[in-house]
Amino acid sequence: MAHSFYLHLSEATARDSSLEHLHISGFVFVEKGNPSNEYSMIIEALDNFGIYAPLHLRGSYAGIYWSSKNNHWILFSDPLGTKPLYYAQLYDGWHISNDYDLLAQTIKTIQPLTLSSLGFYQLLNFGFVLETDTLFNPIKRLPIGYTGTIDTLENEQKPIPGNTLTTHKYYSLPAIGTFFSLDDAAAHMDTLFRAAIKRAFKRDTTKGKIPLVSLSGGLDSRMTSWVAHEMGYTNQLNLCFSQKNSLDHTIACKIAQDLKHMWHFMPLDGGQMLLDLDEITQNTGGNVVYYGQAHTRRILHEIIDKKYDTPLGMLHTGMLGDVVIGSYLRTTDNPTNYSALSGATSTRFAKELLNHGFKPDYQNLEHHKIMLRGLYGMNMGLMSVYAVTESFSPFYDFDFFNFCLQLPLKLRAEHKLYIHWINHYYPKASNYIWERTRTTITAKSLRLGSKSMPLRTWFWKLAEKIQFGEPTHNPRHMTPLDYWFATETKLKSHLNSYFNKYLVLIDKPEMRNNIHELYTSGNGNEKVQALTVIAAAKRYLN
Structure with a gap:
């Protein structure tokens, strides 16, 4: 189980530099020495390399660290962002966690959450909320390939009042440049x-x-x-x-x-x-x-x-x-x-x-x-x-x-x-x-236009298209969403009731109308995207 942490940074909570310096979830691989040395490895990397520390660690992790040397808190995650890190700046300071639910429920006791329009439409189009956005304001995500810093008073863990989070890009996807046979x-x-x-x-x-x-x-x-x-x-x-x-x-x-x-x-x-x-x-x-x-x-x-x-x-x-x-x-x-x-x-x-x-x-x-x-x-x-x-x-x-x-x-x-x-x-x-091809990878391929597939695959795709239209209508598909929505009457009825009951929580008429259209007129994939938003609204706006 990945460890959850939550940190509130304010003048009151960071008094006398009494907070733990490192809060982390996940793991790093220890190549040499004692496998239990993960914690000290992370601290050593952060002390030596600061905002570039993730380039020198291997694993899946996210955390926050107070650098007494540089007088700032460092928010970090592994270079590919396999563990997300979330934060919000409120009137009472910074709230930071790797656990979105924990952070959202805590913020709810301080101020209401509101649906992010960007997060809402990202989820309806992509099935995911992307980059720095999350589904609810005021919560943000640390972007992949970035560290963040929150400056503190000299030799203190207290954030400098009014300062914002500064992000530092330390990793980008590599350009093509390695030429091998x-x-x-x-x-x-x-x-x-x-x-x-x-x-x-x-x-x-x-x-x-x-x-x-x-x-x-x-x-x-x-x-x-x-x-x-x-x-x-x-x-x-x-x-x-x-x-x-x-x-x-x-x-x-x-x-x-x-x-x-x-x-x-x-x-x-x-x-x-x-x-x-x-x-x-x-x-x-x-x-x-x-x-x-x-x-x-x-x-x-x-x-x-x-x-x-x-x-x-x-x-x-x-x-x-x-x-x-x-x-x-x-x-x-x-x-x-x-x-x-x-x-x-x-x-x-x-x-x-x-x-x-x-x-x-x-x-x-x-x-x-x-x-x-x-x-x-x-x-x-x-x-x-x-x-x-x-x-x-x-x-x-x-x-x-x-x-x-x-x-x-x-x-x-x-x-x-x-x-x-x-x-x-x-x-x-x-x-x-x-x-994917219904045959072995050694089968010879036939190119038609821009696509190249084994002959057996061409025949199978044509037959599936004629019989089912889309793969997700095929009951032999791994996860046939459209087949389930078409044949599982009790399941569909339950999900319809769930959607209709909590739709009212989407308070902006345009957004409510759009998600209703997506659920009632969309395919199986679009339906579950709509249900995802409704379930989140039930949990965080109810």
């Missing part, structure tokens, strides 16, 4: 990937814990589990959730059986996890679409209830794998002029979002999508995990991540490097079907 890129990538696996899995095994490893029909979780197994971390508990007998279920089950791993499967048939709105909102504050958290939260509670004899470790995932070794872009074209709404899951209210000042500014389209959909978006999908245990993906290991993103798109696009790496270093892993 395909073979050399795969070789170096493999070395870094194995180092990332060792860091994460060793943290569990040295403490006598069983690594929890998610597994599906995709390549990302497969390679996390497979490479760890080949490196000797064979005592894994593989976790899988999906519609029963979907490819995500059957492929993952076969891999776990062949590797002789422990196995826990949770069927999603019926979509009952969509009822867990209130529980998930407590973990996320409503800042990320709730349904992506629901299955992970339920399966973790299931395995806790089973009471394994050996302590359970952290959840090892394949998060961001296909956009780090691969790319969000399907071709090598990476424009510097692009739509601010690129990567949105719904554009029904794009105009409203832009009118409220949404103007992300990144170097190119790939960076835009990695930051918004990947780091600000997908990473937030782990917030409910942190309520139970820690989590890490070797694909967002900082050294591995940076190396891959410096490689030219001609190596990464269309999974070229990814497939080459698997075929040459882990050929047995290529024998299983890849859920």
Whole structure:
């Protein structure tokens, strides 16, 4: 479980420099020496490198530290922002926490929260609240790649009255600039990937814990589990959730059986996890679409209830794998002029979002999508995990991540490097079907226009389009939202009642009308985005 902290900085609370100097959640990897030295490692890095300290630490963390040397508080998180940090400046000082719910509930006792128009329309368009915004004012998030400082009086922890937070950019996504052959890129990538696996899995095994490893029909979780197994971390508990007998279920089950791993499967048939709105909102504050958290939260509670004899470790995932070794872009074209709404899951209210000042500014389209959909978006999908245990993906290991993103798109696009790496270093892993294509990665591809896929994949996509229209109408999809809304009468009735009951809490007529339109006229994905906002309004505006 990730530790929650809350800090109130004011003249009264910071009197006589009596506050703890370091408040932190998460972990750093200790490469040498005593594994219990994480705390002292963090302090040493902050003392030596100040606002650039996160560049010298590896792990998943967020915190605040008082530097007596520089007379300021430093707000920080790891360079990829896997742990968010929130803050608000009120009349009575600064309120800072890694726990949005704790911070919001505390602020509610001082002043009312109000819906942020930017946060509201970001969630309705992207499914996530992005950059410095959150769903409610006056709470802000420390942006990814930045540290923040709050100046204090000399040799005191008291903030200087009236001063604002100063942000310092210490990390940007790397520009393409590493030119390797395909073979050399795969070789170096493999070395870094194995180092990332060792860091994460060793943290569990040295403490006598069983690594929890998610597994599906995709390549990302497969390679996390497979490479760890080949490196000797064979005592894994593989976790899988999906519609029963979907490819995500059957492929993952076969891999776990062949590797002789422990196995826990949770069927999603019926979509009952969509009822867990209130529980998930407590973990996320409503800042990320709730349904992506629901299955992970339920399966973790299931395995806790089973009471394994050996302590359970952290959840090892394949998060961001296909956009780090691969790319969000399907071709090598990476424009510097692009739509601010690129990567949105719904554009029904794009105009409203832009009118409220949404103007992300990144170097190119790939960076835009990695930051918004990947780091600000997908990473937030782990917030409910942190309520139970820690989590890490070797694909967002900082050294591995940076190396891959410096490689030219001609190596990464269309999974070229990814497939080459698997075929040459882990050929047995290529024998299983890849859920995305319905065939193995060794199948030859056929290019039609800008898309290249195996012939079997072309036929399957055409047949699915004819029969179901969209994949989420297919009952064999991993999480068929539209199928559930169409067939699960009691589930839909309950969610409709929930939405209608708390819709009145959206007090601005235009916003209330827009979210009502999104829920009543939208597809399954848009419906759960609307429900996410309503659940948050229930918790924080009620």
